[in-house]
Amino acid sequence: xxxxxxxxxxxxxxxxxxxxxxxxxxxxxxxxxxxxxxxxxxxxxxxxxxxxxxxxxxxxxxxxxxxxxxxxxxxxxxxxxxxxxxxxxxxxxxxxxxxxxxxxxxxxxxxxxxxxxxxxxxxxxxxxxxxxxxxxxxxxxxxxxxxxxxxxxxxxxxxxxxxxxxxxxxxxxxxxxxxxxxxxxxx
Numbered sequence: 286x287x288x289x290x291x292x293x294x295x296x297x298x299x300x301x302x303x304x305x306x307x308x309x310x311x312x313x314x315x316x317x318x319x320x321x322x323x324x325x326x327x328x329x330x331x332x333x334x335x336x337x338x339x340x341x342x343x344x345x346x347x348x349x350x351x352x353x354x355x356x357x358x359x360x361x362x363x364x365x366x367x368x369x370x371x372x373x374x375x376x377x378x379x380x381x382x383x384x385x386x387x388x389x390x391x392x393x394x395x396x397x398x399x400x401x402x403x404x405x406x407x408x409x410x411x412x413x414x415x416x417x418x419x420x421x422x423x424x425x426x427x428x429x430x431x432x433x434x435x436x437x438x439x440x441x442x443x444x445x446x447x448x449x450x451x452x453x454x455x456x457x458x459x460x461x462x463x464x465x466x467x468x469x470x471x472x
Contacts (some may be wrong), residue, residue: 398453
């Protein structure tokens with residue numbers, strides 16, 4: 286499997302990923318991702334070079350967004366002074382569930398963050414999705430705190446404020462990485 290930056294041609298696939306995940310989560314009793322994500326915001330992240338796609342032949346089984354930019358209102362000024370990379374929108378297609386693609390993507394992100402001179406790999410997860418929170422804890426993340434104040438980037442109240450982090454470190458993720466070398470982040 287290969288990982289490479291998303292292109293604008295991937296926009297429809299990324300929107301479909303989100304719809305598929307929302308439907309699956311709804312069946313599990315979660316409202317996660319039930320509000321549509323604005324396509325223009327997603328396209329902007331693609332154009333910024335922060336969205337990455339896992340490709341397996343003709344299939345695209347997973348995606349992750351990795352950025353040095355934190356969502357407003359989540360992390361403290363002290364935390365933001367530490368060089369960090371932030372994970373968003375990690376999604377694995379149901380056709381590829383159970384193959385540890387999510388764990389491998391987290392390892393890839395950790396490795397990329399490390400090569401960017403980041404100290405931390407951070408994320409915010411759905412506040413009410415305890416299964417997802419347990420998953421991230423099993424992947425070596427530590428819960429920092431839960432933020433409920435503020436609003437979501439796609440409207441409505443903040444729903445993704447469970448904050449966690451793990452040290453950035455080199456890993457053997459097993460992907461053929463076709464993305465450009467990461468640029469060092471500045472403190």
